[in-house]
Amino acid sequence: MNSPRESYVHGRSDREAERLNYQASKLVELLHHDTRYPPGSRVLEAACGVGAQTTILAKNSPGAEFVSIDISQESLARAKLRVSCEGITNVTFRKADVYNLPFRPETFDHIFVCFLLEHLPDPLLSLKKLKETLRPGGTITVIEGDHGSALFFPDSTDAHRVIDCLIQLQREMGGNALIGRELWHLMSDAGFTDIAVSPRQVYADRSHPESVEGVKNIFVAMVEGVKEGAITRGLLDNETWESGIRDLYRTTEHDGTFCYTFFKATGNKEI
Amino acid sequence: MNSPRESYVHGRSDREAERLNYQASKLVELLHHDTRYPPGSRVLEAACGVGAQTTILAKNSPGAEFVSIDISQESLARAKLRVSCEGITNVTFRKADVYNLPFRPETFDHIFVCFLLEHLPDPLLSLKKLKETLRPGGTITVIEGDHGSALFFPDSTDAHRVIDCLIQLQREMGGNALIGRELWHLMSDAGFTDIAVSPRQVYADRSHPESVEGVKNIFVAMVEGVKEGAITRGLLDNETWESGIRDLYRTTEHDGTFCYTFFKATGNKEI
Numbered sequence: 001m002n003s004p005r006e007s008y009v010h011g012r013s014d015r016e017a018e019r020l021n022y023q024a025s026k027l028v029e030l031l032h033h034d035t036r037y038p039p040g041s042r043v044l045e046a047a048c049g050v051g052a053q054t055t056i057l058a059k060n061s062p063g064a065e066f067v068s069i070d071i072s073q074e075s076l077a078r079a080k081l082r083v084s085c086e087g088i089t090n091v092t093f094r095k096a097d098v099y100n101l102p103f104r105p106e107t108f109d110h111i112f113v114c115f116l117l118e119h120l121p122d123p124l125l126s127l128k129k130l131k132e133t134l135r136p137g138g139t140i141t142v143i144e145g146d147h148g149s150a151l152f153f154p155d156s157t158d159a160h161r162v163i164d165c166l167i168q169l170q171r172e173m174g175g176n177a178l179i180g181r182e183l184w185h186l187m188s189d190a191g192f193t194d195i196a197v198s199p200r201q202v203y204a205d206r207s208h209p210e211s212v213e214g215v216k217n218i219f220v221a222m223v224e225g226v227k228e229g230a231i232t233r234g235l236l237d238n239e240t241w242e243s244g245i246r247d248l249y250r251t252t253e254h255d256g257t258f259c260y261t262f263f264k265a266t267g268n269k270e271i
Numbered sequence: 272m273n274s275p276r277e278s279y280v281h282g283r284s285d286r287e288a289e290r291l292n293y294q295a296s297k298l299v300e301l302l303h304h305d306t307r308y309p310p311g312s313r314v315l316e317a318a319c320g321v322g323a324q325t326t327i328l329a330k331n332s333p334g335a336e337f338v339s340i341d342i343s344q345e346s347l348a349r350a351k352l353r354v355s356c357e358g359i360t361n362v363t364f365r366k367a368d369v370y371n372l373p374f375r376p377e378t379f380d381h382i383f384v385c386f387l388l389e390h391l392p393d394p395l396l397s398l399k400k401l402k403e404t405l406r407p408g409g410t411i412t413v414i415e416g417d418h419g420s421a422l423f424f425p426d427s428t429d430a431h432r433v434i435d436c437l438i439q440l441q442r443e444m445g446g447n448a449l450i451g452r453e454l455w456h457l458m459s460d461a462g463f464t465d466i467a468v469s470p471r472q473v474y475a476d477r478s479h480p481e482s483v484e485g486v487k488n489i490f491v492a493m494v495e496g497v498k499e500g501a502i503t504r505g506l507l508d509n510e511t512w513e514s515g516i517r518d519l520y521r522t523t524e525h526d527g528t529f530c531y532t533f534f535k536a537t538g539n540k541e542i
Contacts, residue, residue, distance in 0.1 A: 149422050151532070153452040181424040184476040185526035195478060199530055203470045205455040255456035259470055259532065261422070 027214075030200050031114075031143055031262060032056050039063025041109040046098050046116060046130060047071060051079025053114045058088045067108070069096040098126045106135040114143040117186070121174030127190035136271040140192060141264070146180025149201075149261035150219070152251040159251070162244030165230035166223050172233075180263035192267030200262045206254055215258045220248045298485075301471050302385075302414055302533060303327050310334025312380040317369050317387060317401060318342060322350025324385045329359045338379070340367035369397045377406040385414040388457070392445030398461035407542045411463060412535070417451025420472075420532035421490070423522040430522070433515030436501035437494050443504075451534035463538030471533045477525055486529045491519045 035057070037043050041064045048054045048068035058066055068091055070076050076093050083091050096102050098116065111130050117123035127140075134140065147167050152159065167177040176182070180199075187195045204211035224245060230236050236244070251258045306328070308314050312335045319325045319339035329337055339362055341347050347364050354362050367373050369387070382401050388394035398411075405411065418438055423430065438448040447453070451470075458466045475482035495516060501507050507515070522529045 146422065148426070149420075149530070151417065151420050151452055153456065155419070155449065155452075178426065181422055181426075181528050181530070184478075184528050185424065188526060197474070197476055197478070197528070199472055199474045201470055201472050201532065203468070205468055207455075207466060207468070255459065257452050257455050257468070259420070259452070261472065261530065 027202070027262070028056050030202065031264060032060060035060065035112070035141055037061035037064035037110055041065070042067070042107065043110045043112060044069070044103070044108040044130070044133060045112045045114075046096075046101075047113075048079050048093070049075050049115070051075075051082040053112075054079055054083055054091055055086050055088060057112060058083065058091050059086075062090060064090060064110075066091040067094060067103075068092070069094050069098075069101075071095070071097050099129055101129055101133055103133045105132050106138075107133050109135055109138050111138070111140040113141065115145065117142065117183075118144050118170065118177055118179045119173070119175040123176070123179065123182075124186055124189055127186060127192075131190055131192065131269055134269045136269055138269050139266060140187075140269070141266050142183055142187065143262060143264045144180045144183060145177070145260070145262050147177040149180065149259070151259040152248070153255075153257045154247070154250060156244065156247035156250070158240055158244035159247040160244075161236055162223055162230070162241055162248065165235045165241075166226050168235055169226050169229050169233070180261065183263050183265040187265050187267045190267075191270075193270050195265060195267040197263055197265045200264055202260045202262070204252070204258045205256070212252045212258075215252050215260075216249065219258070219260060220245065220252075223248065298473070298533070299327050301473065302535060303331060306331065306383070306412055308332035308335035308381055312336070313338070313378065314381045314383060315374070315379040315401070315404060316340070316383045316385075317367075317372075317397075318384075319350050319364070320346050320386070322346075322353040324383075325350055325354055325362055326357050326359060328383060329354065329362050330357075333361060335361065335381075337362040338365060338374075339363070340365050340369075340372075342366070342368050370400055372400055372404055374404045376403050377409075378404050380406055380409050382409070382411040384412065386416065388413065388454075389415050389441065389448055389450045390444070390446045394447070394450065394453075395457055395460055398457060398463075402461055402463070402540055405540045407540055409540050410537060411458075411540070412537050413454055413458065414533060414535045415451045415454060416448070416531070416533050418448040420451065420530070422530040423519075424526070424528045425518070425521060427515070427518035427521070429511055429515035430518040431515075432507055433494055433501070433512055433519065436506045436512075437497050439506055440497050440500050440504070451532065454534050454536040458536050458538045461538075462541075464541050466536060466538040468534055468536045471535055473531045473533070475523070475529045476527070483523045483529075486523050486531075487520065490529070490531060491516065491523075494519065 043064050043066045045066055045068040047070045054068050073095055080093050111134055120126050147163055150163055170177040184197045204215045231238055314335050314337045316337055316339040318341040325339050344366055351364050382405055391397050418434055421434055441448040455468045475486045
């Protein structure tokens with residue numbers, strides 16, 4: 001089996017890193033406000049990427065000790081730098097694969113997973129492997145998006161087509177861009193108990209200029225990021241692609257609206 | 272122009288009335304918790320249908336005086352009976368068309384509209400007509416669904432096809448089942464100020480048995496209601512229809528999930 005993050009659908013360019021950081025800061029309140037870990041608890045963050053979520057996690061729970069892993073040495077280096085620049089000292093980084101975790105069973109009190117499962121060929125296996133490292137009574141928190149939730153005005157067939165390209169390319173890489181709706185059964189199938197899934201919806205119209213900027217800089221930028229792959233693979237011709245992207249930007253104009261739903265799931269490991 | 276509710280896509284059978292009542296009671300908290308009118312204020316409810324929202328409105332604002340209108344005498348009779356059975360005394364009913372309102376300008380302090388615009392050939396005109404009856408400084412509240420927001424697991428092409436039948440039939444009757452995402456521009460174009468749109472998402476999985484029942488009794492029942500029209504018009508063959516409905520029910524089983532988004536908009540009439 002390939003290492004999950006080796007075939008990552010999103011780029012690792014500076015623009016991409018900036019996009020991920022921006023995304024994290026915009027969504028902090030929506031996604032993180034109810035995640036706090038008690039002092040002294042040991043928390044595994046898998047996988048941390050460039051550290052966008054890491055800084056938030058570590059600041060929100062300054063007394064907890066985080067171990068943040070990623071498969072990419074380059075991402076880890078960026079994450080380390082970021083955490084260090086922000087003066088955060090309660091995070092240890094380690095290169096590791098979520099399918100082959102270098103930790104003894106029941107090492108952690110809590111596990112945090114954000115925007116990871118969508119890239120994995122076998123998200124259920126990864127949850128089971130993560131569960132082994134969790135102590136009985138410990139918790140897991142999983143946050144994922146679902147591109148099928150994108151809803152906008154003016155509606156546009158071409159806009160849906162370009163989004164479908166991203167979904168298709170992610171699928172070809174073994175991932176699943178529609179995984180948010182699946183968190184309930186994935187957590188159940190992995191054997192977690194007391195599972196609670198809560199959708200978190202972002203909505204943008206002209207009365208929320210910050211959210212409108214978020215749609216452009218996060219969602220549309222993400223879709224634009226797969227243009228080359230989509231055109232090269234013949235998923236779409238250039239004209240339709242440009243039309244779809246134009247229509248996505250159109251939803252951020254004066255009368256446009258845009259909705260997207262993230263899913264946050266929590267569960268426990270039985271005592 | 273046809274009277275808007277004469278060509279109503281949903282039925283008016285007892286089952287339909289029960290469905291609408293059930294729908295209202297389930298969604299009360301989600302949709303109504305932030306709608307309260309001060310004692311002495313005059314509120315127009317357009318259009319009240321069988322009174323599902325009327326009882327909630329009137330109970331939540333017992334000091335306000337409601338005038339609830341509908342185009343259908345039969346619906347008004349049901350609404351009157353319901354309100355009277357519940358001992359509610361602050362509602363007056365009147366048969367009226369939203370395009371030809373029998374009220375002097377600036378009669379009302381507030382206007383409430385729920386699940387109406389989706390059925391109208393010209394929702395913008397109706398908002399403008401309603402606005403005329405509103406006093407300067409008065410508010411309008413509009414609640415509508417958006418069938419394009421239906422998101423579920425397991426996903427199913429046939430399930431989307433049967434939903435598309437409902438959308439198509441509603442469109443042929445001059446309505447728009449995807450109107451939720453348009454509230455922002457409709458309210459803006461009608462000239463309201465201080466517009467705020469907030470999406471209200473319902474989510475169902477096995478940990479919320481009541482919500483799962485809601486998906487069956489409200490959403491799937493509504494889709495099933497247009498079967499005859501869909502088959503007769505040749506929008507879908509019987510086999511695909513049955514498969515799509517089966518797949519919708521499948522989303523309410525043990526590992527299934529279902530999401531739907533309503534949109535609530537408020538605005539003011541400039542002083």
